Amino acid sequence: MSIAEKIIAWQKKHGRHGLPWQHNITPYRVWVSEIMLQQTQVTTVIPYYQRFMSRFPSLISLANASEDVVIEHWAGLGYYRRARYLHLCSQVVRDQHNGDFPSNADELIALPGIGKSTAHAILSISHNMPYAILDGNVKRVLARYHNISDVLTGVETMRNLWKIAQTAMSQTECRTYTQGIMDLGANICKRQPLCDLCPLQSGCKAYKYNTQGNIPNKPRKKLKRTETCYFRCYMNSNRLWMEQRPSSGIWPKLWSPPYCTTKPCEKTRHIALASFRHTFTHFHMLVHPIIIHTVDPRRNTGGAWFALDQAERMGIPAAVKKIIKSIQHETKVS
DNA sequence: AATACGGGGTC
DNA sequence: GACCCAGTATT
Numbered sequence: 001m002s003i004a005e006k007i008i009a010w011q012k013k014h015g016r017h018g019l020p021w022q023h024n025i026t027p028y029r030v031w032v033s034e035i036m037l038q039q040t041q042v043t044t045v046i047p048y049y050q051r052f053m054s055r056f057p058s059l060i061s062l063a064n065a066s067e068d069v070v071i072e073h074w075a076g077l078g079y080y081r082r083a084r085y086l087h088l089c090s091q092v093v094r095d096q097h098n099g100d101f102p103s104n105a106d107e108l109i110a111l112p113g114i115g116k117s118t119a120h121a122i123l124s125i126s127h128n129m130p131y132a133i134l135d136g137n138v139k140r141v142l143a144r145y146h147n148i149s150d151v152l153t154g155v156e157t158m159r160n161l162w163k164i165a166q167t168a169m170s171q172t173e174c175r176t177y178t179q180g181i182m183d184l185g186a187n188i189c190k191r192q193p194l195c196d197l198c199p200l201q202s203g204c205k206a207y208k209y210n211t212q213g214n215i216p217n218k219p220r221k222k223l224k225r226t227e228t229c230y231f232r233c234y235m236n237s238n239r240l241w242m243e244q245r246p247s248s249g250i251w252p253k254l255w256s257p258p259y260c261t262t263k264p265c266e267k268t269r270h271i272a273l274a275s276f277r278h279t280f281t282h283f284h285m286l287v288h289p290i291i292i293h294t295v296d297p298r299r300n301t302g303g304a305w306f307a308l309d310q311a312e313r314m315g316i317p318a319a320v321k322k323i324i325k326s327i328q329h330e331t332k333v334s
Numbered sequence: 335a336a337t338a339c340g341g342g343g344t345c
Numbered sequence: 346g347a348c349c350c351a352g353t354a355t356t
Contacts, residue, residue: 037351044342045351078340081354115353135351153335182351191349192345218348219336252339337356344349 003145003200004170004177010199011180016042016187020049022179027101028059030126034118035086039079042186048077060099063090081252085113103127116162124174132165133178134158137185142168144189144215147205151219 001009016022019042021033032052036045052073056062062070067087074083089112093101101122102108108119120131132138139152142164150157170177188198193212195201206212247253 034351039339039350039352040341041343041350076341078342079352081339082352085353113353117352121351133351136349137351155335178351186351249338335356338354339352342350345347 003168003203004173006199007180007184008170008173008176011176011183014187014197015176015180015183020046020053025126025175027103027122027126029053030122031089031101031114031118032056032086034121035082035113036077038082038118040077044077048074059090059093059101062087063094063099082113084253088112089114103129105131121178124169124178126175128174130169130171130174132162132169133182134162134165135182137182137189138165140216141181141185141189141200143217144193144206144212145200145204147209147211147215149211149214149217151217153219 021029033045033049036049036052055073056065056070065087067084070087071080071083074080077083092111093099097107102111103123105116105119105123108114108122109116114122117133117135120133121135123129123131124133139161142148142161143152146164148157148161152158152161168181184198184200188194189200195204195207195212198204198207201207206215
């Protein structure tokens with residue numbers, strides 16, 4: 001039995017089924033899921049995917065939406081550049097590909113936000129074509145299987161892994177294989193692997209030499225320093241208005257500190273209250289409209305991801321009070 | 335080849 | 346608190 005056959009058999013019996021992007025499979029739906037799932041765990045993505053597909057059920061509906069609305073629906077997922085590329089990509093497909101995703105790897109990779117792994121995922125999952133992916137799961141599974149203890153960032157190591165991935169790839173049940181090797185990585189070949197349950201145990205070199213703990217080998221972590229970043233907002237008696245951060249650097253083009261998305265209501269309320277205590281006497285009466293205006297109406301969470309046109313529709317007031325909030329941010333230093 | 339980009343989960 | 350996660354683009 002080949003690796004592919006083992007993975008496929010395992011996937012059918014023990015893999016993940018019933019995920020939102022696993023039914024009504026289309027290139028559009030697979031693409032959105034793949035972008036959301038970049039560096040983001042499945043359980044985190046599911047509710048965002050549901051809301052996003054409900055609001056943007058087709059590529060054309062996404063392409064015709066404004067970027068601000070797209071960002072609103074991304075708020076809380078992180079890596080917001082993904083959402084901007086997603087939106088841009090939908091417009092490129094609408095304008096240059098007649099609204100249909102290309103079905104070859106090169107043209108997919110040329111699209112914004114789509115790299116080799118995502119392109120191959122779209123091809124193998126939505127078209128059942130034999131293009132191998134190489135995400136974090138696959139790297140871990142294959143590096144362990146072949147006992148590759150090199151740091152997985154080297155060019156030559158990655159070239160080798162891509163070759164291994166493509167060689168292992170099923171030529172027939174491509175969708176099931178791709179899903180299977182990811183599910184195997186996520187649920188069996190984890191950091192603490194469950195080798196007793198693994199269908200690849202008999203051929204796995206890391207299992208044989210008991211080197212699972214050293215693979216995948218990560219590069220030495222760099223020292224970090226913290227820097228202080230700011231966001232700024234203005235308010236008058238009944239409006240709160242946030243500035244947009246610069247398009248480069250930390251939180252590019254975002255309208256509020258990311259931590260507002262974690263416990264947004266509490267944080268936003270706290271900031272507003274603290275400010276008003278200095279400024280107004282009857283802050284209780286004044287806080288309410290502020291909270292209303294910082295609420296994300298879609299989720300009622302208070303996430304304050306303002307879009308510029310929204311702020312303008314609200315009426316940007318003469319700034320009565322300026323608040324500057326600083327946030328500690330860690331960056332790597334050489 | 336190294337780094338930025340984020341929020342959440344895990345141990 | 347360190348580390349990781351269905352990676353990609355930029356420098």
